[in-house]
Amino acid sequence: MADEPETPGATIEDYLLEDRTFPPPPAFKAVALVVDTTMYDAANEDFEGFWARQAADLITWQRPWDTVLDWQLPFAKWFVGGRLNASENCLDRHVEAGLGERVAFHWEGEPGDTRTLTYADLLAEVQRFANVLKGLGVEKGDRVAIYMPMIPELPVALLACARVGAAHSVVFGGFSADSLSDRINDAECKVVVTADGGWRRGQPGLLKPTVDVALASTPSVEHVVVVDRIASSGGEAEVAMTDGRDHWYHELMAEAATECAPEPMDSEDLLYLLYTSGTTGKPKGIMHTTGGYLTQVAFTHKYVFDLHPETDVYWCTADVGWVTGHSYIVYGPLANGATSVMYEGTPDTPGRDRFWDLVERYQVSILYTAPTAIRTFMKWGAAEPEKHDLSSLRVLGSVGEPINPEAWIWYHEHIGASRCPIVDTWWQTETGAIMISPLPGATTTKPGSATFPLPGIAAELVDNDAEVVPRGGGYLTLTRPWPAMLRGIYGDPERYRDTYWSRFEGRYFAGDGAKIDSDGYLWVLGRVDDVMNISGHRISTTEVESALVDNPKVAEAAVVGAKDDVTGQAIVAFVTLRGGVEPGAGVGEELRDHVANKIGKISRPKTIVFTDDLPKTRSGKIMRRLLRDVAEGRELGDTTTLADPAVVEEIRKRAMSAPSDD
Numbered sequence: 001m002a003d004e005p006e007t008p009g010a011t012i013e014d015y016l017l018e019d020r021t022f023p024p025p026p027a028f029k030a031v032a033l034v035v036d037t038t039m040y041d042a043a044n045e046d047f048e049g050f051w052a053r054q055a056a057d058l059i060t061w062q063r064p065w066d067t068v069l070d071w072q073l074p075f076a077k078w079f080v081g082g083r084l085n086a087s088e089n090c091l092d093r094h095v096e097a098g099l100g101e102r103v104a105f106h107w108e109g110e111p112g113d114t115r116t117l118t119y120a121d122l123l124a125e126v127q128r129f130a131n132v133l134k135g136l137g138v139e140k141g142d143r144v145a146i147y148m149p150m151i152p153e154l155p156v157a158l159l160a161c162a163r164v165g166a167a168h169s170v171v172f173g174g175f176s177a178d179s180l181s182d183r184i185n186d187a188e189c190k191v192v193v194t195a196d197g198g199w200r201r202g203q204p205g206l207l208k209p210t211v212d213v214a215l216a217s218t219p220s221v222e223h224v225v226v227v228d229r230i231a232s233s234g235g236e237a238e239v240a241m242t243d244g245r246d247h248w249y250h251e252l253m254a255e256a257a258t259e260c261a262p263e264p265m266d267s268e269d270l271l272y273l274l275y276t277s278g279t280t281g282k283p284k285g286i287m288h289t290t291g292g293y294l295t296q297v298a299f300t301h302k303y304v305f306d307l308h309p310e311t312d313v314y315w316c317t318a319d320v321g322w323v324t325g326h327s328y329i330v331y332g333p334l335a336n337g338a339t340s341v342m343y344e345g346t347p348d349t350p351g352r353d354r355f356w357d358l359v360e361r362y363q364v365s366i367l368y369t370a371p372t373a374i375r376t377f378m379k380w381g382a383a384e385p386e387k388h389d390l391s392s393l394r395v396l397g398s399v400g401e402p403i404n405p406e407a408w409i410w411y412h413e414h415i416g417a418s419r420c421p422i423v424d425t426w427w428q429t430e431t432g433a434i435m436i437s438p439l440p441g442a443t444t445t446k447p448g449s450a451t452f453p454l455p456g457i458a459a460e461l462v463d464n465d466a467e468v469v470p471r472g473g474g475y476l477t478l479t480r481p482w483p484a485m486l487r488g489i490y491g492d493p494e495r496y497r498d499t500y501w502s503r504f505e506g507r508y509f510a511g512d513g514a515k516i517d518s519d520g521y522l523w524v525l526g527r528v529d530d531v532m533n534i535s536g537h538r539i540s541t542t543e544v545e546s547a548l549v550d551n552p553k554v555a556e557a558a559v560v561g562a563k564d565d566v567t568g569q570a571i572v573a574f575v576t577l578r579g580g581v582e583p584g585a586g587v588g589e590e591l592r593d594h595v596a597n598k599i600g601k602i603s604r605p606k607t608i609v610f611t612d613d614l615p616k617t618r619s620g621k622i623m624r625r626l627l628r629d630v631a632e633g634r635e636l637g638d639t640t641t642l643a644d645p646a647v648v649e650e651i652r653k654r655a656m657s658a659p660s661d662d
């Protein structure tokens with residue numbers, strides 16, 4: 001960003017110029033609050049003491065900590081010397097408190113099959129599966145890869161890993177064999193837990209064949225556990241089982257012992273790795289540890305959603321393949337003893353009212369979803385939610401990308417009946433838990449603003465020279481360590497320092513641009529680096545470019561995220577073909593498929609523009625900023641640093657007639 005305009009991404013000036021006006025904040029009906037607004041002051045006066053109180057109130061420790069925080073910038077240790085087990089906190093203590101019959105998950109498969117798991121059921125299944133893992137040689141300190149659809153065995157697998165002290169590394173089911181094997185190899189996982197597949201849009205989406213391809217090049221993997229999901233629900237899935245390596249989940253479970261004591265873990269022991277796209281092609285293994293993470297996810301889940309675990313039914317629509325699912329389907333809600341809905345499939349199957357049907361039947365009171373979903377529902381029309389009684393809803397949440405005011409207002413009116421507070425929650429895989437958000441009923445919201453940092457969190461905007469920007473646009477930074485913060489990048493402490501702590505001295509740089517308005521409200525405006533945000537999923541431009549140039553027909557490629565009404569951003573690829581290869585719809589299709597196979601379906605470019613040349617600076621850097629202008633049909637920005645200004649005009653003409661995915 002220091003050398004604009006070569007560096008891709010929006011500039012600070014883009015944000016400073018931005019001045020939108022918004023309708024006045026709607027008045028909310030008061031709710032019975034668990035919120036305590038005096039927490040803001042208490043946390044500011046003594047933030048370590050504040051977090052220590054939360055850790056003591058919300059989490060059960062096998063041994064108390066000696067020191068709240070050990071901060072050797074940029075390396076933090078929280079609740080040093082404390083011992084606990086995450087699965088014990090999510091399960092055993094609730095059952096011991098007499099809540100064994102409370103429902104943990106109302107699970108529903110896409111075909112309509114259901115399973116109800118109480119806390120007692122979940123504890124029993126987790127203990128058995130923990131024994132299965134032990135039987136396969138998994139020990140405290142090992143890593144286990146998890147590549148699964150949204151079925152109950154997924155949270156079971158996570159909690160069983162936590163129980164035996166192995167770190168899980170969940171890889172989203174949409175990722176390709178290459179992406180899976182890269183992640184398995186980086187962490188040297190010993191075991192893979194997967195399924196034959198999962199249901200999506202009425203079809204079985206197979207996972208095991210992808211695992212088989214990935215495992216051709218993963219020397220660390222000794223065993224694979226396969227859940228029989230498709231075949232057990234009336235579908236057809238041919239599964240090749242490798243003798244000695246692959247095992248059926250239900251067969252191992254039938255033989256497993258029923259009791260498994262939770263392993264005592266150090267507060268700073270690794271709980272999990274989650275790989276996330278960075279600005280280079282190589283994904284980063286984000287490290288989360290146990291005590292601080294659990295404290296902050298439990299704290300935020302309780303206060304941000306005004307959770308009353310005895311009466312609320314909570315539904316987070318994310319996939320556990322992303323951090324939102326880790327923190328707000330598994331660890332946060334279970335640590336708080338909440339009752340959740342978990343759903344396997346897509347919102348349009350069998351009809352476009354599937355979500356609202358689920359809300360009505362399970363009487364969901366807290367709904368946490370993404371702007372991309374909300375914009376899709378907007379497109380489908382208010383008639384779909386109107387088919388259902390949504391009066392059980394009380395609090396609505398949003399996460400994953402900036403929510404545009406239009407979508408916010410639609411969500412508020414058509415889903416929340418102008419009665420439910422909306423919590424727009426800003427956070428990242430790296431932060432582990434929600435950092436900036438309103439507190440429902442306590443914070444007056446503005447449509448599109450994430451409002452204020454939560455108690456205990458300190459955020460500031462800075463300009464290019466690291467000067468604090470009290471009002472106006474700037475880079476979003478965090479100035480204090482927080483309990484759920486990433487502890488590093490697996491195997492690469494220097495990259496951790498460089499990526500997050502070197503741009504602004506003493507500050508964590510989030511990679512987002514933001515604005516503080518004249519009322520002091522914070523607006524997160526999106527990434528300023530070359531990370532795209534497609535439906536709330538982080539995808540690096542470099543990664544997609546690498547996949548494109550990997551095809552022998554491609555000479556050069558530049559990828560940008562262009563504004564998209566539904567998915568937030570859409571992938572637009574500018575491709576120069578090798579000599580002798582003729583551009584056309586066929587090649588476009590082939591390249592899109594190629595990217596989908598290399599990285600995963602979510603990375604499939606929406607549009608491919610063939611061009612003889614890419615706009616470059618004299619030093620040879622591709623000017624993605626101009627390509628974004630082209631892709632979004634804008635007037636071109638400053639072209640004076642271009643080596644050959646004629647190139648963009650040519651590209652612009654081509655872009656108008658480029659074939660697109662939809």
Ligand code: 7RM
Nearest residue numbers: 399400401402424425426427428429524527
């Ligand atoms: C939870 C999650 C993180 C990036 C982050 C932002 C964007 C997330 C919001 C948001 C505006 C929000 N983790 N982002 N939440 N932007 N308002 N409420 O999404 O690691 O996958 O992505 O997502 O750009 O840096 S993530």
